[in-house]
Amino acid sequence: MQKLISAIVADIGKVLLGKDHQVKLALACLLSRGHLLIEDLPGMGKTTLAHALAQVLGLSYKRVQFTSDMLPADILGVSIFERDSGQFRFHEGPVFSQLLLADEINRASPKTQSALLEAMEERQVSVDGETRPLPEPFFVIATQNPLHQSGTFSLPESQLDRFLMRISLGYPTREAERALFLGADPRAQLQQLKPRVDVTALKKMQGLVGQVKASESLLDYLERLVLHTRQSPECAVGLSPRGALALLHAARAWALIHGRGHLLPEDIQAVLPSVAGHRLQSDSHGDWGDGTQLVERLMRQVDIIAA
């Protein structure tokens, strides 16, 4: 299992150079059946990461470029009257795929955004009064441009909460960029990636995540973290129970990726910025910085061993 995961990470690392940590986070997100939000500038490799993940894990992959004039039907699908059969037939939208890349989700209108986000949460789509289940596994990677860019509708907090993790890729290191310059065309390399697992193996891996042991001491630490976000004057809103659960799941997946049968505090710390960063808000004045800074302080302040 450990070998398999290392191989997957290495494979993706071939096309997305020097971003092992983010690749592992994305993988952890997928293994814990969560959805991923990547927030970064254009051209940082968001699409590459999504595509590579789909390739390596052998998932059916669709990509939707969100625009401001998009309608929910463009994602979910639409029933069309067919003259031959004299009946309405449902044409599935791009959401009926195993890995959906929702590119620049914040360019779409809130109506369209919420159509996708509902599908993410329910893992099913209701069109024309008929409920259709989405394929299993179903994994959404949404990308978002930083909010200060013009012509965007930022996702509201309630919808941000639907994403298990929010990560950002960041600029590559000098070595990675040099390697990028010297190496072959990433697009071609992407095509060469072979699936390492099939859907059943992936499901089995997802099942293993739940078996990672979380000891009393570790749950204590988790409780202290969550409690701190709720009691500290720095945070306007603390972590919800869903957020706390997400943290635990993601940390389990992280531990599994690192080949451990039990959770360590480091696992929680590793996923904490990605899981809690978009869920925490500073108080109204913004005195305490954004979510990322809050998480940093949170990690520094909460004692791992004892209260």
Next chain:
Amino acid sequence: MANQSELLPRESLLWIFAAQFAALLPHFAQLPLWIVCAWAFAVYWRLEVFRGRRDLPGRTVKLLVVGLTVAGLALSYRRWFALEPMVALLAISFTLKNLELVSRRDAFLSLLLAYFVAATLFVYEQTIPYALYGTVCVVVVTAALAAQLGHFSARPRRALGLSLRLLAQAVPLMLLLFIVMPRLGPLWAVPQNNSGTTTGISDSMTPGDFTRLSKSDKPALRIAFDGPIPPPEQRYWRGLVYADFDGRRWSQGFGVDPREGGVVRWQGREQKLPEVGPRYRYRVIQEATNNPWLFAMARPISDTRGVGETADDRLLKKRPVYNRFAYDVRSWPRETLTDDRELSDFEYRRYLQLPRGGNPRTRAWAEEFHASGLGAEEISAHVLKYFNRSFTYTLKPPALGADSIDDFLFGSQQGFCEHFASSYVFTMRAAGVPARVVAGYQGGEWVEQEEYLLVREYDAHAWAEIWLPGRGWQRVDPTAAVSPERIRDGLQSAAADEFMQDSLLQLHRISVLNRLRLEWDMINYRWYQTVVSFDSDKQENLLKKLLGEVSPLRLAAFIAVPVALALTGMLLWLWLSNRGRRLPPASRLYQKFCRRMARAGIARRPGEAPRDFARRVGIEMPALAPMVERITAAFERAAYGEDPAAEKQLRRLLRQWSPRANFVFGRTADGGRIATGE
């Protein structure tokens, strides 16, 4: 102009009005109506400003309003340096402040003023309901202060809750200050309105006065005894002596009242105390009467400031009793005293005075006694016997004609104390025995739980004193000859059918209500005893009782010890509530390890994971690295892998190892004795 952050939040405006209303409400009854109207109008104007319909008044309007109010005050109050105009001035300044309530600063000023106005309430009234209302006032004003932050804080529940919490926290401090804060005497005498009607017994007695008193069940005196308690037939609380009779009205006569030059021995003057000790020591708490006379048993001496004794064995206060007043009395029954008993010529004339004409039958009857050469006591016995034979005690006597004594003695023969006392003294005087009418209270209800005697207005009574040569003044109660139960059991049993008959509801007939009223009186009594009358003497006594002696050191200790105890308690509570449940053993072991590492000079940061810490140790103190590595691994397995074997291993590793010596007992594999490089 005030900048935005200093501007008054809109929600807090209503709070300020609420606080003003609460503080002013009890004063509304006393203030002239126009001030109440002005307040309402100012509030209305400010609300109009709040709704954006009107502007705040300009300078001209303000000046005009100030001029108007000053004129109004001058017209309403003739006297300036008295209490009411000062309160009115406060109220009006409060009102005017509303017209320029713009910034936070104004709001704070207005609210601090509200505290002050709320405090002035106690100048008038110090009873429990007012104290409760004062507390409510303080809560509302504090809530208004809390609401000044606006928005969220201005919500009623939150503001009031915060205010209550703050005040509750202040209660211990308040109690401490109540006990130790030096009690200053009044720095200046506050002139009070003394036009208020007097209550209780007045300085003259006309027929019908006591009927009025018998209809009131208000408390008049509360008397607590230190030592023996007089039996019911001795409980005569003398207040006034009437010497002058004009045929209808008994009055004190000229030269008795100190205002008319009467001689009063004020307390503090050197005076000779009787050789024997006093029989009764007691403390009287007297309700406000707006009269200067006090009530005590003969013969009283009081050490209370401002109280003096008169020549006719009464107590007087220098200034009228405008508020509830407590005084300590020692009483010597007359028969225990052996001072010279001589009446001066003036006194003889005074106590034998009779109107020029009228009541011929009584005079003739008395003349018979005089002529037959009987002694004073025998005459008295005859008269009392006459009363006893054919008189009835009733609160509703028939009206008497111009010769009232004649009509009573030989006509109606129905009446109550004032009739009996009046006709008795008249007869005695006519028979040549010096006599006088004494008015005051007789009896009282014994309150068992609190051990005090409650004397009500309906216990008002009039009796007589006659002069016996060689023995001095002797009390004679002609009412006792007619209705002994009046003296023994009080008015209620003596005139059961007539008692309080005119009152709307016959509440005194319901025993539960009577009990409740007694309980309420008891609470009031205790309130007055412990809170209101807590003056510098009582304070010193209490402190002496608590501390042994009053020295600055002990006082400081008295303040510091409770504070220290409270703080320690809070600290303990915080510590205990923070500690939560015990840590699992592996974590405790790891903490021990961390403490050792800290002593060795490298401390784990709170958010630093064990593995990260081990890595840092590896970099900063490479010599320790292998062992720290092993301990960390064991801890991780024990704490997070929940492996009992790892816990044992961790325990063993820690027992053998110390980072300072880096010495592993009984093991050479880890390098034995290696200097740690400290």
